[in-house]
Amino acid sequence: xxxxxxxxxxxxxxxxxxxxxxxxxxxxxxxxxxxxxxxxxxxxxxxxxxxxxxxxxxxxxxxxxxxxxxxxxxxxxxxxxxxxxxxxxxxxxxxxxxxxxxxxxxxxxxxxxxxxxxxxxxxxxxxxxxxxxxxxxxxxxxxxxxxxxxxxxxxxxxxxxxxxxxxxxxxxxxxxxxxxxxxxxxxxxxxxxxxxxxxxxxxxxxxxxxxxxxxxxxxxxxxxxxxxxxxxxxxxxxxxxxxxxxxxxxxxxxxxxxxxxxxxxxxxxxxxxxxxxxxxx
Amino acid sequence: xxxxxxxxxxxxxxxxxxxxxxxxxxxxxxxxxxxxxxxxxxxxxxxxxxxxxxxxxxxxxxxxxxxxxxxxxxxxxxxxxxxxxxxxxxxxxxxxxxxxxxxxxxxxxxxxxxxxxxxxxxxxxxxxxxxxxxxxxxxxxxxxxxxxxxxxxxxxxxxxxxxxxxxxxxxxxxxxxxxxxxxxxxxxxx
Amino acid sequence: xxxxxxxxxxxxxxxxxxxxxxxxxxxxxxxxxxxxxxxxxxxxxxxxxxxxxxxxxxxxxxxxxxxxxxxxxxxxxxxxxxxxxxxxxxxxxxxxxxxxxxxxxxxxxxxxxxxxxxxxxxxxxxxxxxxxxxxxxxxxxxxxxxxxxxxxxxxxxxxxxxxxxxxxxxxxxxxxxxxxxxxxxxxxxxxxxxxxxxxxxxxxxxxxxxxxxxxxxxxxxxxxxxxxxxxxxxxxxxxxxxxxxxxxxxxxxxxxxxxxxxxxxxxxxxxxxxxxxxxxxxxxxxxxxxxxxxxxxxxxxxxxxxxxxxxxxxxxxxxxxxxxxxxxxxxxxxxxxxxxxxxxxxxxxxxxxxxxxxxxxxxxxxxxxxxxxxxxxxxxxxxxxxxxxxxxxxxxxxxxxxxxxxxxxxxxxxxx
Numbered sequence: 001x002x003x004x005x006x007x008x009x010x011x012x013x014x015x016x017x018x019x020x021x022x023x024x025x026x027x028x029x030x031x032x033x034x035x036x037x038x039x040x041x042x043x044x045x046x047x048x049x050x051x052x053x054x055x056x057x058x059x060x061x062x063x064x065x066x067x068x069x070x071x072x073x074x075x076x077x078x079x080x081x082x083x084x085x086x087x088x089x090x091x092x093x094x095x096x097x098x099x100x101x102x103x104x105x106x107x108x109x110x111x112x113x114x115x116x117x118x119x120x121x122x123x124x125x126x127x128x129x130x131x132x133x134x135x136x137x138x139x140x141x142x143x144x145x146x147x148x149x150x151x152x153x154x155x156x157x158x159x160x161x162x163x164x165x166x167x168x169x170x171x172x173x174x175x176x177x178x179x180x181x182x183x184x185x186x187x188x189x190x191x192x193x194x195x196x197x198x199x200x201x202x203x204x205x206x207x208x209x210x211x212x213x214x215x216x217x218x219x220x221x222x223x224x225x226x227x228x229x230x231x232x233x234x235x236x237x238x239x240x241x242x243x244x245x246x247x248x249x250x251x252x253x254x255x256x257x258x259x260x261x262x263x264x265x266x267x268x269x270x271x272x273x274x275x276x277x278x279x280x281x
Numbered sequence: 282x283x284x285x286x287x288x289x290x291x292x293x294x295x296x297x298x299x300x301x302x303x304x305x306x307x308x309x310x311x312x313x314x315x316x317x318x319x320x321x322x323x324x325x326x327x328x329x330x331x332x333x334x335x336x337x338x339x340x341x342x343x344x345x346x347x348x349x350x351x352x353x354x355x356x357x358x359x360x361x362x363x364x365x366x367x368x369x370x371x372x373x374x375x376x377x378x379x380x381x382x383x384x385x386x387x388x389x390x391x392x393x394x395x396x397x398x399x400x401x402x403x404x405x406x407x408x409x410x411x412x413x414x415x416x417x418x419x420x421x422x423x424x425x426x427x428x429x430x431x432x433x434x435x436x437x438x439x440x441x442x443x444x445x446x447x448x449x450x451x452x453x454x455x456x457x458x459x460x461x462x463x464x465x466x467x468x469x470x471x
Numbered sequence: 472x473x474x475x476x477x478x479x480x481x482x483x484x485x486x487x488x489x490x491x492x493x494x495x496x497x498x499x500x501x502x503x504x505x506x507x508x509x510x511x512x513x514x515x516x517x518x519x520x521x522x523x524x525x526x527x528x529x530x531x532x533x534x535x536x537x538x539x540x541x542x543x544x545x546x547x548x549x550x551x552x553x554x555x556x557x558x559x560x561x562x563x564x565x566x567x568x569x570x571x572x573x574x575x576x577x578x579x580x581x582x583x584x585x586x587x588x589x590x591x592x593x594x595x596x597x598x599x600x601x602x603x604x605x606x607x608x609x610x611x612x613x614x615x616x617x618x619x620x621x622x623x624x625x626x627x628x629x630x631x632x633x634x635x636x637x638x639x640x641x642x643x644x645x646x647x648x649x650x651x652x653x654x655x656x657x658x659x660x661x662x663x664x665x666x667x668x669x670x671x672x673x674x675x676x677x678x679x680x681x682x683x684x685x686x687x688x689x690x691x692x693x694x695x696x697x698x699x700x701x702x703x704x705x706x707x708x709x710x711x712x713x714x715x716x717x718x719x720x721x722x723x724x725x726x727x728x729x730x731x732x733x734x735x736x737x738x739x740x741x742x743x744x745x746x747x748x749x750x751x752x753x754x755x756x757x758x759x760x761x762x763x764x765x766x767x768x769x770x771x772x773x774x775x776x777x778x779x780x781x782x783x784x785x786x787x788x789x790x791x792x793x794x795x796x797x798x799x800x801x802x803x804x805x806x807x808x809x810x811x812x813x814x815x816x817x818x819x820x821x822x823x824x825x826x827x828x829x830x831x832x833x834x835x836x837x838x839x840x841x842x843x844x845x846x847x848x849x850x851x852x853x854x855x856x857x858x859x860x861x862x863x864x865x866x867x868x869x870x871x872x873x874x875x876x877x878x879x880x881x882x883x884x885x886x887x
Contacts, residue, residue: 042733070551074343104353113343136745140551143736144744161733166741198754243744246554246561253562254732260326261725264319268718271316274309275714279706280881281509330559334534339556 030195032147032172035233037164039240042255045248046241051082053224054238057213057231062138065130065204067118070139071242074112080248081241086112131190133203142166142236142243166243167236172196174232177206208232346471348463351407359423361412364470368412368420369458370431371468374442379405381429382443389447392454396443399457409468410444411458416451431455477504501687506705507712508693510877514584515691516719517577519712523720524574525679529672531567532616539619541665543658546621547746565735571613572738573727575761578606586799587820589808590692596800598685603796605678610762612671615664617759622743627756629656629664635769638783655749695880696808697873704877755837763834764827768792770838771850788850795857802857805865812871816864823856 038047055076058068073093076084084092093110098117100108110117120126126134136144146165149157156162176195181187191201208228217223224230241247337345347364349371354360359372374382382396400408412420419435426432427448428441438449445454460470478496480486489496538557540549553560582602585591591599614632618625633650637643652659690699699705706712730738738760742753758766772784779787795802810816829849836842874880 070548070555072340072343074339075555078339111348113340140744144741146741158734158737161729161737163734163736250561250565250732250735254728257728257732258725260323261721261728264316264323265718265721265725267312267316267319268714268721271312272714272718274312275710279509279711280878281511281706330562331530331534333558334560334563335537336558338538338552338558338560340552341556 032168032196034147034164034168035171035236037167037237037240039237039247040162040164042161042251044251046080046082046237048081048083049218049221050234050237051241052084053215054234054236054241055082056215057208057235058138058238060213061207061231062235063116064119065126065135066138067120067126067135068116068138068242069118070137071116072112073110073114073116075245077112078245081245082238131203135204138239138242140243142170142239144243145169147172164240167240169196170236170239171232173202174208174235175228346469348467348469350467352466356406361420364411364458369470370408370410370412370423370444370455372408372410372423374406374408378429378442382441382445385441385443385445391446392452394443394445394454399443399445399454401460401462404462404465407468408442408444409457409460409470410455412455414438414451415446415453415455416449421455501683502713503707503709505687505708506690506699506702507708508691508699508704508877509706509711510693510695510881511691511712511715512694513715513719514580514588515693516716517581517584519716520577520720520723521574521581522679523723524570524577525672525676527570528567528574529676531563531570532669532672534563535567536665536669539665541619541662543621543661543747546619546661550620561735562731565731569727569730569735569738571616571759572730572761573723574609575613577723578609579761582606582796583824585692586823587810588692588694589696589803589805589810591800592803592808593800594689595685595692598682598689599800600797601678601682601685603793605675605682606796607793608671608675608678610765612668612675613759614762615668615671618661618664619668620743621661621747623745623747623751623753624740624743624756626656626747626749627752628758629660631756632758633660635786635789638780638786640783657749692808693877694809694811695874695877696812697875697877697880700876700878757835760831760835763832764830765789765792765834767830767834767846768850768853770834771843771846773843792850792853795854799857799861803861803865805868805870807870807873812873813864813868814871815868819856819860819864822852826852826856 037044038050039045073089076082076089076092077086089112093112093114096110096114096117097107098110098114099106118126120129123134143166147169148154173194173196176197178193178195181193181200185193185200187193188201191203192205193200194202208231210227213226213231215224215226345365347362349362351371351373354371354373356373357375359370361368361370363369379396387393387395396405399410414421414433414435416433416436416438419433421431421433421438421440423431426439428439430442430444430447431440432438433440433449433451436450438451439447440451440455441447443454444457446452458470460468463469478489478499480489480495485495488494535553538549538553538560540546550564553564555561557563585599585602614628618629633647633656636650637647639646648654650660651657652663693699736744740757745753757763769785769789772788773781774784775781776784805813805816807813810820826849829845830853833842833846833849874883
């Protein structure tokens with residue numbers, strides 16, 4: 001049909017026309033290298049062990065400065081998450097204190113229903129302790145970051161369902177530090193040079209180093225390397241779970257829904273054909 | 282083909298077709314019935330989540346069961362805590378109150394319950410009750426009324442030292458929520 | 472229209488009802504027996520698909536409103552609460568936000584279908600105008616809905632778009648404060664946008680009723696654009712088009728479900744996962760994709776024209792771009808409706824589609840060269856198409872011979 005053809009032709013020409021300036025406008029930052037994630041793709045699920053390791057990195061390193069106000073302790077036991085037991089989470093929660101106006105002294109030990117307490121009481125405290133910048137909250141941070149694909153390639157993302165731009169960026173950022181800014185770059189006092197941070201001057205110093213967090217291998221498990229590379233993978237995966245805790249069940253439901261719709265569409269088409277049989281149209 | 286006469290809504294339309302296509306072949310009938318049935322299953326699968334979202338959400342359910350530490354409540358004192366959004370009395374009863382409650386003959390009670398039925402064995406000094414009057418839901422005042430228990434100022438119901446209704450319009454004793462002692466000083470309610 | 476009715480009340484109760492409130496008769500006439508050209512192609516199913524979209528948005532929207540809090544301190548977290556804690560909340564919320572995109576995808580296909588097949592031509596001008604009104608109302612609704620999650624894009628989108636009104640001479644500033652309920656976008660703005668976002672869909676639904684009413688007076692246009700001659704050209708709407716539309720709806724739900732379940736955030740912008748902050752503007756503000764073509768037109772005017780400054784100029788251009796849609800029935804005066812029989816129009820139509828896609832693409836780019844120049848060229852072409860090409864084509868084009876009737880056309884197709 002001609003309208004189909006013309007529209008396809010139009011799209012193709014538009015694509016060709018727009019491609020040239022898109023390439024021309026690419027900046028100087030090295031492109032973010034996409035990582036392989038267990039939760040990518042339509043069958044992707046979180047890796048429990050990785051989430052537990054990522055949680056450990058978050059708890060021992062990141063949580064000293066970054067809040068995660070939407071994380072409730074109980075989330076750590078929920079399906080599709082790191083898979084901690086209720087007992088573990090109860091014990092973990094009890095190590096933290098949360099504000100409670102009805103409790104004596106205004107604080108009490110946390111319970112599973114409580115949210116993860118922030119490292120700073122107010123934004124102003126956080127700012128004062130961190131060179132004038134509030135460290136961003138982790139709750140949905142993995143979805144608040146992304147990477148930019150060059151022009152024609154982002155179109156394929158709609159068909160692959162690529163949603164891992166956040167973890168890819170976080171992983172790149174954590175591995176993107178340089179001891180010295182490149183020559184000619186004017187790095188402000190108290191800032192650090194990072195390849196992937198917009199503007200390159202980031203307030204956060206390199207947070208990870210090899211051997212910083214002690215991973216304990218479970219019985220009969222291969223020890224996991226204690227490297228920045230591994231830590232950043234794990235914590236990025238954990239942050240993705242934190243931002244999108246229902247990912248696994250969402251994809252499971254989606255798979256059923258798609259199968260149903262495709263089968264139903266087939267039936268509908270057969271019915272429609274039968275009905276219209278004998279009518280010239 | 283004659284026109285089926287019924288609702289114009291899409292899904293029911295298909296089902297109607299199926300029932301009305303008398304002159305059609307069996308295969309066509311089967312196809313229509315199958316399509317209509319699958320459509321109905323799909324519709325039901327869509328409707329359920331739309332209703333289920335009205336149920337208590339995960340953050341509410343997380344608070345369905347709470348733990349409470351009794352250690353700081355001296356004898357003769359009460360505190361009111363919140364459980365599932367309801368006020369709950371936790372009373373550390375005196376021996377006199379316990380004795381008084383135990384001495385009441387069941388025949389005197391509007392809603393007969395022994396003191397033992399309203400407390401946990403070995404922890405008779407602790408009385409834990411939902412603090413809404415069983416008449417119309419006001420919160421009664423503690424240690425007042427004619428029976429050394431609670432008095433509801435709204436409509437004048439008197440409860441005794443075991444929280445049982447003794448006089449006034451309320452039909453039932455104050456409700457004891459499900460709870461258990463985890464240790465001597467720690468209770469889990471709900 | 473009652474001449475189509477074959478309704479005979481079946482029993483005394485139906486007769487009783489029919490004499491007092493003939494709803495059954497009405498439904499039978501308009502949803503079942505309505506004579507519909509038998510040659511409608513799948514582009515015509517998007518009307519029904521749009522009814523589905525509106526229904527989905529209203530149902531999911533009512534549910535979201537049960538859990539959402541329109542307050543600047545709580546809005547962002549309440550949306551996350553829906554996603555995290557409410558039973559099935561992640562899916563319902565995703566259906567609503569992806570649904571907005573799917574709605575506009577269907578809306579654009581529906582509009583461009585009408586443009587190709589000349590569905591705006593006499594006697595369907597009012598039908599077309601009501602459609603444009605629905606389009607504009609839907610854009611307003613979508614824009615206000617996008618503000619509700621109170622992310623960075625919500626806030627800055629609201630700031631930028633409400634600022635459009637400040638361009639109006641003399642009263643602009645006062646009008647701006649009136650709209651925002653303050654000196655900047657804030658809590659009063661969020662509250663009123665929530666209220667209006669809830670209200671507008673029902674107004675849209677009412678205009679949809681008028682739109683269908685206006686459709687049922689002359690009846691459907693069709694791919695050959697030749698009016699229905701007699702009964703041989705039509706089939707009853709039900710079951711033929713109910714079935715075809717229902718099938719198309721199910722097909723439409725497949726990409727819809729794909730986005731909802733496998734990439735619910737891909738059509739949005741990561742910055743909207745950052746809570747609104749009036750101190751920091753995102754480096755690059757982009758509206759949702761469906762508003763991009765008009766956003767480009769708004770931005771394209773960055774120069775003063777006589778006494779009109781560039782800001783007002785942009786607003787006027789954007790207003791004109793919608794006005795062009797409203798008056799297109801009087802710009803394209805060709806007697807031939809369907810683009811199929813207009814050899815020159817066909818190519819200019821394709822070029823216009825391309826131009827529109829380019830406008831959308833440019834709206835998402837930063838305001839730097841070469842995009843700014845391209846934006847001006849594409850904006851210029853948009854107006855050229857409506858105000859020069861269409862009227863000129865109407866005069867000079869020689870159309871191919873038309874079939875005498877729908878029946879003849881489908882028979883010819885069957886035998887060729």
